[in-house]
Amino acid sequence: MGQSVPRVEDEALLRGRGRFLDDLNPVPGAAQVAFVRSPFAHARIDSVDVKAAAEAPGVMGVVTGAQLAAVCAPMGAVIPCDVPYYPLAVGSARYAGEPVAAVAARDRYRAEDAGELVVVDYSPLEPLLDPLVAAGVGAAYIGAPSGAVVSDRTFNYGDPDAAFEAADLVLQRRFRFPRWSGAPVECACVVADWNPADRSLTAWANFQGPFTLHTVAAAALGLPASKLRLITPPDSGGSFGVKASVVSYIVALGAVSRILGIPVRWTEDRSEHLASSSMATERITDLTAGFSAEGRLLALRYDTVEDVGAYLRAPEPASLYRMHGTLTGAYRVEHLAVRNRVVLTNRCPTGLNRGFGGPQMYLPLERTMALAAARLELDPAELARRNLLRADEFPHRTASGGLYDSGDYHACLDDALAAIGYEQIRREQAAARSGGPAENCRAVADGRADGGSVLGGVRGVDGVVGCEGGGSTLGGVQGVGRSNGRLLGIGLACVVEPSVSNMGYVSLAEPPERRRVGLPKSGNSEAAGVAMNPLGGVTVRLSTVPQGQGHRTVAAQVVADELGLRPDQVDVLSGFDTHSDAWTVSSGNYSSRFSGIGAAAASEAARRLADRLRSIAAEHLECAPSDVVLRDGRASVAGHPAGGVSLRRLAGQAHWNPESLPADVEVGLAVTAFVSAPNLQPPNDNDEVVAAAAHGFVVDIAVVEVDPHTAELSVLDYVTVHDAGTLLHPRLADGQVLGSFAHGFGPATGERVVYDKEGTLLTGSFMDYLCPTAAEVPPLRILHRETPSPFTPLGAKGLGEGNTMSAPSALANAVCDALGIDDIELPMSAPGIWEAMRVKGLLRSE
Amino acid sequence: MRGDSVEVNVVVNGRVYSEVVEPRLLLSDFLRHRLGLTGTHVGCEHGVCGACTVLLDGEAVRSCLLFAVQADGWRIETVEGLADLEKLHPLQESFREHFALQCGFCTAGILMSAVDCLQKNPIPSRDEIAELLSGHLCRCTGYLPIIDAVEAYAHGEQETGRRQ
Ligand code: FES
């Protein structure tokens, strides 16, 4: 543990021998499905005529929404919602791209041909597209009896009114975080095989969990959970939350297989993915913040409108509540008021997406900190310092009930400031602003990643930029920006990154009196299995459904540590099967839970197996089991590494000669362990919740320059400092940080889901939905501190989402700083920056 | 696009294949589902993500933008042809060393593009590497480790004189 060993996943993937679901053929002869989708954002479906399609060559059958609804119940929602959600539209279509009918044929080409022959009579209805309008309208508009607002809750912690009254500075501002999507490179894939003999469904899907959704799927299909066998493939091509939504297609394909009586399969294409898989919520937040004259943040009031799209699809409105215990960020704030409205619109339903509610929450908070610093005439770093929780304040109970485990926030901030060369850059910036004389200081980049920009707005240059011969020990930006009038900006963001989510937090969307009626939900648990075969080989089974993060590598490490083996002596399986693996509803790959709880389950199973081996060895070694040490494949007495007995021998004994085992040793060398994160009680009657078990800390500092002629944004330097507790595998941790940063950089600078005023999707291909490429993502300098979490078994915290939360804020702060403006819209594309500069009179002609 | 089936003769990774296909069958589908060479991936089918990149007579092409019939008579290399049974291609080794893949879905296409580009420009600058990679989407790695891997390979190869 703690070593950056090579990934066991890599060789097969590099050879092209990965096993992604579309590569596999679990049911030979399965028919290929294509979906007929609504071109309208909102329309009544008057009729669906499938006759011509059903008779087309190669077609095995066509299934409509009405047929599906005859065998399925609506998908269960987290809170009551009177717009029922079926995976095929029933009665009306509520967003452009919604599936309306499914065609199964011998191959995909024929299925798509036949799809064009399905005649759907639509009566277009007025679409509801603006979340703020949705927050204000009633029943008729959305076609839902109780209107577009599906949850409206207020929360009060402490005495926010009095705190605002006492504040010397009160800032209020509106922030809008637009829709975007993690858009993994591999799209969804499902194979479904209904067995009429025992009325069961076996489904293969590149689903990512959480397995709460297995229950949702089984209920929708009208099956006991034991009759829905769900299998995930060994490899999955990224997910970033999005593939939780595959559950809708598990139900759709399951119903099609059942109705037509044939096995079916479907691989999503990119336009289907961008139109109708899932995306992050758009959130509009009015944030009010009260400060004392010395810059103490006294109180916060969030008034939030969250757009979840056309249906309230489980686990939404979790995006809104994931951060509920963390609404005060990294700061000591006692008084907090919240109003949360969840609204439906005629746009694609939302769901899990890397950062999950964090980017939407931190943009208001961290922009407000920057604005407050300016009003208070304090440096933003100084304002942060005055409000950050101190290392001696942990564990810290937040105003809304969150429990922060550990951290040294001030040390991280200091690390970041030192690494970026903060004082120096501020001086450079001041010189540039005062129009001081340009010094002959040539910026020297070492030539990294400074390619042309597809996005047109963003260019990255490597962090190491310095005056020639001027040597920078800090490696930061030294000597940039002396020339008169350069637009340099520095942006800071401090974020707390929750990981290992409480399965109960989303019930906050219901008031306490309604929560009391239902089954309380809490906790986050995971299972893993470790087995030793008769020759001493070790296999591990995970229920964490990795999508590229390297879980197999880390599990091999932690298991090897317990058993005294090398990681390469441990085989870890990543494919998952609800009918042969141990799992819980919280199993799966989300809320950065692997290092906190997933690896811990594997470690715990291995520890129990090691205990068993120690007991067997103790008889041979004539010592107490607690004196047996497992090392280098042998069991020996502590302090006497030379003697001892091999694990292979012990394994052989356990398998072949169970009669010889000590009486108190359980037979068999297979152990399944369940572990559960502590402190994650259901929300209490005061609406307080520990929404996550572990809390990492991230400080980002971005240094940007905006070209006064072209409005082009360049990131000159970017430093991120993480404290994610114990790092299980530093290189994989850095990989998560880099990937997470790219997912924050995207919506900050170019990624945005756009609909026109009719509700038609304008970003339906990768030509229009602009994911950053290697030419745009700037280099990132990563530093770590390791303050172990007292709440997770291995001391580790998640770190796969922090920079997705922080980067939009840090970059927005930097751009606003560069331009001297208070507001900027995300994504900060060249036209948006241009417009802001035009208004401010900053544009210069050649 | 429908029409009578036609015969396609190709040499893929040194093996000869003769198949009868519909004219509209994409080269990517042909490789994956007809020949079972599933190492070539499909991420968009509109020429942006680069996951489907293969070499057609040595040139990197997007197999989702070609029909199988267009490859008739040509030599194709896919990712499965890069390594031999014993060991990885040194570029693949460099990817492993630099943690240049996570889910690995984008990797095959990037490797094939890089092989083509490095033949034309054996020692690219980091800018040039970023430029070559800008035809590929990777959502996992943030690209930096991929740039590192290609750079280290190009420079390592030059120093040890293994190339040319
Ligand atoms: S699948 Fe060919 S470029 Fe994306």
Ligand code: FES
């Ligand atoms: S490694 Fe997952 S998309 Fe590149």
